[in-house]
Amino acid sequence: MDDVISIEGLRHRFDQRGGNALSDLDLRVRAGAITGLAGPDGAGKTTLMRIMAGLLAATEGRVRVAGLDPVANADELHRRVGYMPQKFGLYEDLTVIENLRLYADLRDVIGAQRERQFEQLLDFTDLGPYTKRMAGQLSGGMKQKLGLACTLLGSPEVLLLDEPGVGVDPISRRELWRMVSTLAQGGMAVVWATAYLDEAEQCASICLMNAGRVVFAGAPQEQIERMRGRSILVGGIEGNRRHVLQRALRAPQVIDGVIQGSSVRLVLKEADRLPAMASLQAGPRARFAQVRPRLEDAFIDILGGGPGGDSVLAQRTGKAALPGDVDPMAVIEAKELTRRFGDFTATDHVSFRVRRGEIFGLIGPNGAGKSTTFKMMCGLLAPSSGDARVMGIDLKTSPSRARQRLGYMAQKFSLYGNLSVAQNLKFFAGIYGLRGSSRKEKIATMVECFELERYLDTSSSELPLGFKQRLALACALMHDPQLLFLDEPTSGVDPVTRREFWNHINGLVDKGVTVMVTTHFMDEAEYCDRIALIYRGRMIASGTPDDLKSRVADDNLPEPSMEDAFIGLIERDDAQQTREARE
Known part of the structure; x- marks a missing residue:
């Protein structure tokens, strides 16, 4: 097939004093297939995507997308190319159908074509029953589907997706992949940028990038x-x-x-x-x-x-000792934990115990209730009924006292974007009561352990994602907490950064720190000592990763992956609920 995207000798420099963000880059993308664009944080994937979308003019090189020069033919390009950036601009205070109408207006999709495409896209994405729901009330997976639907308005020839699988659960990722595969089979040229190599492995061809260069281009199977x-x-x-x-x-x-x-x-x-x-x-x-x-x-x-x-951080951290009156077998404890929002039950009678020095994972689909459960265990949300305790402290009556004992890293980057790295570190050290030489020493330790020196004067909002996560973890650990709560800590980061992160976690656990973590990345769930699978507010399964995998193993799937277990157990629960409803 002909190349729909052709790039030769591409270079791009953001700052004349700095190095190239992209260097001597060549790329070919053909119609009717998904081409993966993979590499670590800062490899240049988003910069390349923006150049192909006509949003950034390359410093040097030849770029043709659908036969067009993205700069000279920008208006025509925007009609023929669909681009879904990492943070797609959905309007959360508009409904699903109102977002579609807005993007149809922007792409000049009118009349009978407009209504026909709405009907097709709502059916394609399974969003038909949710047209009146506010976008802000959709789960992460449904938001990605709506973003894809808006991007497909006008029937583009080329689809550019910048990390569409970030922040969505395995079921939603599979559904998203199925939809995009259908588009490619219909003749569309698709570029799927990702930091997840399991996604890239499914592509017909891949372009592996590092430090702005292509290190391999070809079929994944070759590598x-x-x-x-x-x-x-x-x-x-x-x-x-x-x-x-x-x-x-x-x-x-x-x-x-x-x-x-x-x-x-x-x-x-x-x-x-x-x-x-x-x-x-x-x-x-x-x-x-x-x-x-x-x-x-x-x-x-x-x-x-x-x-x-090995973790330098763990080597510089002392043992996490528990007070004598705390039961080491129940450092974190939930009993019949329930949270209702009006008539909706987000968490439904969930119970578990976490031992000292254990990594306990909460997994589940988007909207299943795991983040609600997690927030109650951090003292950020009051239960409607049931008990939540950390280190024997009742989170209903003493949430602020409990929070002083734990470190919390939020799912969405919760640091102050208008403050520099150094200012964020000083601010969080102050919140946790560090003063004088103690504060200086702790900040110096975090800067060294997380290699933040070169970014100290950089606004945290401008950091590469991997360094944002490092800074967030550094701030959560400023007061040497005995408990560590991590909500999607490595969402979207590359494999190397993910390994560095888990080196630190494993090292801290060796020092007696107890960790509760939520994740959508199933390879990451393998690090947990025990896992609770939350679905529709209920805990439908719990045990070690191998326990959960063994429950779905059969002759057709003798060695299931953690993702297979996740999907299989949810499908099994759906089937059981259907049977009970019929009875």
Whole structure:
């Protein structure tokens, strides 16, 4: 097929004193397929997207999109290209249909064509029953569907999607992928930018980027095949799997590793050259087994390996001791926890206990009630009924006292965007009561551990996403909390940054810090000691990651992934609720 997008020798520089954001970049995108644009935070994906969309004029190079020069033919380009940026501009105080009308006006879609496209898009996205709902009341997945519908008005030839899967649950991500695949099969050229390599692995072709350059362009399978014999699983571990991972990442034969349930998944520097099992101290039953490589393995290899497994932050942090009157088996506790908003029950009689030094995960679809549950456990939202306690403190009667004991990192970046990094650090240190030399020492430690030195005078709103997350975590840890609440802490960040983040979390847990985390990224859920799956306000399953996976395993799916477990358990609950309704 002909190239719908053709880019040659592209360079872009934002500041004459700085380096190139994009350097000597070539790219081809054909019709009828999804082309993935993948790379770490700051690789240049969004800059490239904006150039293709005609919103940014490249410094040098030749760019043609649908046969048009994006700068010289901007008006015609905007009629033929649909662009959905990371933060699509939905009007939250308008309904679904009002947003569609607004974007139809902007794209000059009128008359019979307008009504026909509304009907088609509402059916395509399953938003037909929700036309009168305010956009601000939609779940994250439904907002992305509405954003896609608005982008498709006018039937563009080219669809540019900048990280559409960020912040949505696995079910919504699969639905979004299904819709976009249908568009590509119909002949549309699609570019899907992502920091999630599992998304990029599904694309017909990929462009892997790093530091403004293309490091690979071609079929994902080409990179996956290159890693044969280098992806292994350490199973049968006895003892602490986090410690096994740390030891493995210190071995010269290993370039990367992650936790996968009760096992540890490693990437080798060379095929079949294994670390000595004895050096991992994984127990007498531990065994190596080869597993299918992933695109993420190849990408980490291209970058020269992952960040290792040790945390400078944890090395600089003391032991988190509990007061003598706190039960270490119930540091965080929910009993029949319920929250109602009018007639709607967001959290419905949820109960669980979290032990000291445990990572406890809350997962569930968008709108399922996990964030409501999470906010009640942080003392940010009062329960309608039931009990929520942290370290024995009743969050109904003493929420402010409880909050002094915990660190909280919000789902949406909650720092002050108009303050610099240094000012944010000083402000949060002051909130937690740090003064004088103690404040200076703690801020210096956070700057060193999270490598924030070069950004100290930068407004936090202008930071790359990975550094925004680092700063948010630094501020949450300023007072050495014994409990850490993390709401979607790595949403949208690249694999390397995600590993760095979990190195810190694992290291803090070793010091006795107790962690509660929400996530939509199922590979991340594998790091949790136990998980609660929340759906329609209820806790429909709980247990270790391997427990949940085993519940959906069968002859057709003998080794389910965490994502398979997530979807399978929800589908099973839907079926049970349907049966009960009929009875």
